[in-house]
Amino acid sequence: MGGGGDTGTQFYDVALRRRQALMGASGPRALVANFKVFRIALFACIGGVLYGYNQGMFSGLLAMPSFKEHMGEYNPFDPNADQTKKGWLTAILELGAWVGALLSGFIAEYMSRKYGIILATVVFIVGVVIQTVAITPAGAQATLAGRFITGMGVGSLSMIVPTYNSEVAPPEVRGALVATQQLAITFGIMTSFWIDYGTHFIGGTERGQQSDAAWMVPTCLQIFPALILLAGMAFMPFSPRWLVAHGREDEARRNLASLRDLPEDHELVELEFLEIKAQALFEKRTAAEKFPNLVEPTAWNTFKLQFVAIASLFRTKAMFKRVVAATVTMFFQQWTGINAVLYYAPQIFQQLGMDDNTISLLATGVVGVVMFLATIPAVLYIDRVGRKPVLAIGAIGMALCHFTIAIIFARNENQWESHPAAGWAAVAMVWLFVIHFGYSWGPCAWIIAAEIWPLSSRSYGVSLATSSNWMNNFIVGQVTPDMLQGIRYGTYILFGVLTSMGAAFVWFFLPETKRLTLEEMDTVFGSEGTAAADVERMDEINREIGLTALLNGLGGDQDASSHAGSEEKKDGSAEAEIRP
Incomplete structure (x- = not known):
């Protein structure tokens, strides 16, 4: 009995050695060598731009006087407003995204990854249209409904796009192409922050002066990249793995x-x-x-199989280890506090002494720039450096930033005007925190979630992981206004503690997965004990x-191993790392 397992392991060692001998090195040159698939992944990542743009855009809208008046009782910065309603205004998109992520497993499996992206984009556009026609104060409810529908599209895109990219990518650039999704998200965030900053001046910056166009223009602009994605995906290839499975x-x-x-x-x-x-x-x-x-393979059977397949993820030790790796990684990604910063950056900067609304929006714009720039190295080098060290170092860096902000906040909460340098030091720590997130947990969490599942469970596993991301995203968006008002600098202590726990989780639990094919994850997650x-x-x-x-x-077997070894010696770019 044991001999069969040994034979299987030897067989896959031969396959892995042979492939590593044939494929090139990871890194920037590999992206050039695989430019065709890189180009396809970049286009699919317009879905990430939509996600990031919508996420960042709303942060700026929350600070605009005209938008506050438009939202009436949901006015996000009215001191007399219900804090719960403030949270709902932001978090309802994440709730919709959670629903979209859960449904996207079935959609991606039955319709294909390609058509799943197209459908999600249509849903996104419908949600944006509903928001853009809600131009009167009575339209606050329509804005909430539109954000929920937009969220469904965003949630589906956040699951299907990295799945698609991981399945079209060769192993040596798979991490880079999945990380490109996060780069696209940060590009969308950066773009939206500066568009918000520019439109903030339409009509004036004070209450009663500012035109509704200040918030309507950035809201409408997101339709254009969505239309480009909708039209272009019709010409993109299907995932080879989905085609084989069907x-x-x-x-x-x-x-x-x-x-x-x-x-x-x-x-x-x-x-x-x-x-x-x-x-x-x-x-x-x-x-x-x-x-x-x-x-x-009927639609109804595929739909029912979604729940059966998700349930099956919890039945064996090897699969449950994957569930924990993906969902807990997503949990810690959100509880780093990144979306608390992105959603409420102007309010946070005002709380840290940036009294002028224009200055706080400007500081928010810098957040978008530094996060985008920090994500670029991850795209270029994540397949060389690996996932574990990047995640661990990033978590430690973010935790230190949180604790430093908490100390500065506690010492200067009531004296920002007389200590402006302290306020800018806290703002600089927020920027540094975003840098650490940009190169680590931003891209790497999505890579882990996309690459660890077997073929039959991949769409369902990624859907489960993405739903964990969005549910925790929803909770963070909902509770952050209460935390900022209630426990104030304690907010950063909480995020710092949870981020430190994330570093420990990565170091002691997550295996390294760089340069392994999707089919070879079985061995990494304990399938040596397969029956x-x-x-x-x-x-x-x-x-x-x-x-x-x-x-x-x-x-x-032996000759193949020797052949692979000789290839590796001739081509120094091939890595010698073989799984145990």
């Missing part, structure tokens, strides 16, 4: 070769295609054995589809 193998092979910019009969294309096919067949046959009543029947089934499939013959054609 029996469209010839198309999958063509797409894979095209994405790698290699001939269809190239050894690397053949190896990757057969591994994808083996994993898909294995999981289909396993699912047919476990859920025979859901084998027929012998599963190992035998995979070996049978490997023989059936010709993957075993391909590797034996290199001279058998």
Whole structure:
């Protein structure tokens, strides 16, 4: 029995060594070498721009006098207003995003990742249209409804886009392409902050002077990138992994070769295609054995399978470890306090002594710039450095910033006017906090959530992880106004403690996943203990589809390993790191 497991492990070690010998190094040059797939991922990441723009835009709107008047009883900065309603005004988008993320697993699996992005974009546009027609104070309720619908689109995009990018990417740039989603989000945030700053002056900056166009213009502008994404996705390729899972193998092979910019009969294309096919067949046959009543690929069966598949994620130790890795990482990403800063930056900066509304908006604009710039190194080098060290260092840096802000706040809360340097020091700590988030937890949390799942559970697993992100995002958005008013500098102590816990979680629990293919995550998350029947089934499939013959054609297990080793010596760019 144990021999089957050893044979399976040796087999995949051979496959991994061979692939690492064939593929190039990670880093900026790899993005150039894989420019075609990089270009496709960049376009899909317009979905991230929509998410980031909407997120950042609303922060500036909350500080505009004309928008406060428009929202009536939901006026976000009326000292007499209900703090709960203030939180709902911001957090209702996150609640919609949570719903969208839960539904997107079914959508991405049944409709495809490509059409799922298109549908989510349509929903986003509908929500924006509803917000833009709510131009009277009586339209406050319509604004809330529009934000909820927009959130559904944003939530779906936040799940499907990184899934799509991870599935079209070769292993050496997968982290970079998934991280591109976060770069797109930060670009959207940065752009929206400065658009808000510019439109803030339309009609004047004081109450009674400012035109409704100050908040209407940035709200309407987000429709244009959405229309570009909607039209362009029609010409983007399907995910090869989704095509294989749905029996469209010839198309999958063509797409894979095209994405790698290699001939269809190239050894690397053949190896990757057969591994994808083996994993898909294995999981289909396993699912047919476990859920025979859901084998027929109808829409209703796919919808029911979503809940069955999510429940199955909790049934084995290896899969539950994935659930914990993805959902807890997303929990800690949100409880770093990043969205408290992004949603309430003008209020936070005013609380730290920036009395003038224009200055606080300007300081908010700097947040967008530094986060965008800090995310660029993650896109370029995350596949070289790895996930664990970046997440751990980023968490420690953010926690120190929180604690420093809390100390400055506590010592100067009632004397900002006489100690302006202290206020600027606290603002600088907010900027430094955003930098640490930008290169670490911003992109890396999404990478972890997108790359650790097996093919049959990937859309459902990413949906679960994304729903964790949005639910915690919703909670943070809801409680931050109460915390800023109630516990004040204690808000930063709380975020600092939770971020420190996030660093410990990463260091002691998360495995390193850089440069491993999506199909090879099984070993990383403990599948060496898979039942012998599963190992035998995979070996049978490997023989059936010709993957075993391909590797034996290199001279058998030992010869293949030697061949791979010699390739690695000839090509210093190939990493020698092999999973245990």
